[in-house]
Structures are given as C-alpha cells and as structure tokens.
Amino acid sequence: xxxxxxxSYCLKAPPPASRIEEEMYKGQSGMWSWLFxxxxxxxxxxxxxxxxxxxxxxxxxxxxxxxxxxxxxYVVVRLLSLALVIAVLYHTxxxxxxxxxxxxxxxxxxxxxxxxxxxxxxxxxxxxxxxYIMGPAxxxxxxxxxxxxxGH
Amino acid sequence: xxxxxxxxxxxxxxxxxxxxxxxYFRISGAALVFLVIAHLIIMHVSNDVSCTTYAFVASRYxxxxxxxxxxxxxxxxxxxxxxGLRITIDDYVRSASAxxxxxxxxxxxxxxxxxxxxxxxxxxxxxxxxxxxxxxxx
Numbered sequence: 001x002x003x004x005x006x007x008s009y010c011l012k013a014p015p016p017a018s019r020i021e022e023e024m025y026k027g028q029s030g031m032w033s034w035l036f037x038x039x040x041x042x043x044x045x046x047x048x049x050x051x052x053x054x055x056x057x058x059x060x061x062x063x064x065x066x067x068x069x070x071x072x073x074y075v076v077v078r079l080l081s082l083a084l085v086i087a088v089l090y091h092t093x094x095x096x097x098x099x100x101x102x103x104x105x106x107x108x109x110x111x112x113x114x115x116x117x118x119x120x121x122x123x124x125x126x127x128x129x130x131x132y133i134m135g136p137a138x139x140x141x142x143x144x145x146x147x148x149x150x151g152h
Numbered sequence: 153x154x155x156x157x158x159x160x161x162x163x164x165x166x167x168x169x170x171x172x173x174x175x176y177f178r179i180s181g182a183a184l185v186f187l188v189i190a191h192l193i194i195m196h197v198s199n200d201v202s203c204t205t206y207a208f209v210a211s212r213y214x215x216x217x218x219x220x221x222x223x224x225x226x227x228x229x230x231x232x233x234x235x236g237l238r239i240t241i242d243d244y245v246r247s248a249s250a251x252x253x254x255x256x257x258x259x260x261x262x263x264x265x266x267x268x269x270x271x272x273x274x275x276x277x278x279x280x281x282x283x284x285x286x287x288x289x290x
C-alpha cells in the first residue's frame with residue numbers, strides 16, 4: 001500500500017467501508033497476487049493427487065506403468081502440463097515474494113514492484129519450458145529425423 | 153487466515169499450531185523451490201515425458217538418492233498443499249458440521265496419499281527380465 005494513499009485517506013476522513021477495503025486490499029495488486037497464489041496452489045494440489053496415483057502404477061509392472069505414461073504424451077495432456085508449469089512457476093516466484101515481504105526489512109515497501117518481477121519471471125521462464133514440453137508434439141510438423149529426446 | 157503482512161507486525165508470535173503452520177509454509181516452500189524446479193527440469197526439459205517410462209524409473213531408482221529426493225518432494229509438497237487446503241476450508245466454510253467433515257476428509261486424504269506415495273517409493277523393485285522400452289514407441 002503506497003504511503004501517499006494512506007495520507008489522503010487521513011485528510012479526507014473516509015467512511016469505514018473504504019478502510020475495510022484497504023485492509024482487504026480489494027482490487028489492488030495485493031488482491032490479485034493473493035488470489036493467483038491460492039488458485040495456483042489448489043490446482044497444483046489437485047495435480048499432486050493425480051500424480052501420486054499415476055506413479056503408484058509402478059507397482060503393477062512395466063505394462064501398466066507405461067500405459068499411464070502414454071496418457072502424458074497426448075497433446076491435450078501436454079497442454080494441461082503447460083497450465084501446471086505456469087501455476088508452479090507463479091506459485092514459486094510469488095512464494096519467494098511472500099518470504100521477502102515477511103523476512104526482508106524493506107520487503108513490504110517493494111511488494112508491488114516485486115509482484116511485477118514475479119509476473120515477468122513467470123512468463124520469461126515459462127516460454128522456454130513450453131517450447132520443450134510442446135516440441136515433441138509437433139515433430140510431425142518439423143519432420144525431425146532424430147528422436148524426440150535423449151535418454152536420461 | 154493466510155495474509156500478506158503489512159510490515160508492521162508480520163510474524164505471528166502467539167505460538168501454537170497456527171504459528172507452526174505459518175513457519176512451516178515458508179520453510180517447506182523454500183525447500184520446495186529447489187526440489188520442484190529440479191524435478192520439472194529433469195522430467196520436462198532434459199527428458200521428455202514420453203521417455204519417463206518404467207525403464208527410466210528403474211535406472212533412476214537404482215540410486216537411493218532419487219528415492220530420498222522424491223520422498224522429500226512427496227512429503228513436503230503434500231503437507232504444504234494440504235495445509236493450504238486446510239486454510240482455504242477455514243476461510244470459506246462457515247457451518248461447523250461442514251468444516252468438521254471437510255477437515256476430516258482432508259486429513260484422511262493426506263494419510264492415504266502419503267502412504268500410497270511412500271509405499272510406491274519404498275517397495276519399487278524393477279522386474280529386470282521385462283523392463284520395457286526406454287521411450288514410448290511413436
């Protein structure tokens with residue numbers, strides 16, 4: 001919350017309603033960073049449930065497990081992976097921002113600038129990752145003669 | 153309630169479970185930054201998902217390091233995420249009985265998924281004779 005805003009509130013003596021809004025940071029960057037953090041977190045948790053189940057197919061041998069890997073090779077599921085990656089990146093960078101606000105003395109002063117950095121970092125890291133994830137799905141287009149990836 | 157501090161009184165000092173939860177989010181989150189980013193790069197950049205087959209897991213899990221790595225990832229991500237779900241339920245569900253039910257279901261889900269994940273990690277023994285392909289056939 002910028003300093004000059006609270007000053008103008010003091011001078012005009014606002015009604016209590018706007019104070020509540022200020023506390024809830026409704027409509028400001030703080031609201032959006034909080035909302036995205038919550039939604040991305042719940043989305044990642046939902047994926048984690050699915051992921052624990054698909055990994056548990058290991059217990060049924062190579063045939064069954066590789067069937068669950070086939071699922072992740074579908075173009076639609078690759079697109080869903082992109083949504084997961086963007087959620088993870090945002091949640092990670094905004095988590096670092098939250099820790100900076102809580103543990104760095106000047107953190108709350110720069111919280112808004114840091115939100116801009118969080119969004120920029122999310123997009124900048126997302127683009128190359130999206131290229132790697134979607135690349136194998138477009139092999140038919142590029143007609144690359146080599147295999148999709150190397151082994152581990 | 154999960155909220156971003158104003159800088160005037162950032163850390164909860166009262167003690168008890170909510171203070172533990174507040175610190176746990178930050179400590180597990182800091183560890184997860186490294187674990188999750190490494191996991192994403194290994195599974196989506198240096199390998200493609202179509203090559204994360206049974207054979208891939210078998211060679212990966214022959215080294216105990218990756219089992220410990222994945223177990224830490226499982227435990228920290230699941231507890232961090234379920235604590236987030238607990239706080240979300242706390243924020244939106246008003247009725248006492250609905251809260252009780254949802255919290256109980258959450259606790260049960262936490263135990264079930266933690267045990268399923270741990271069992272898979274600990275008991276995995278590759279069938280060497282029929283290990284399958286390195287990558288999915290195109």
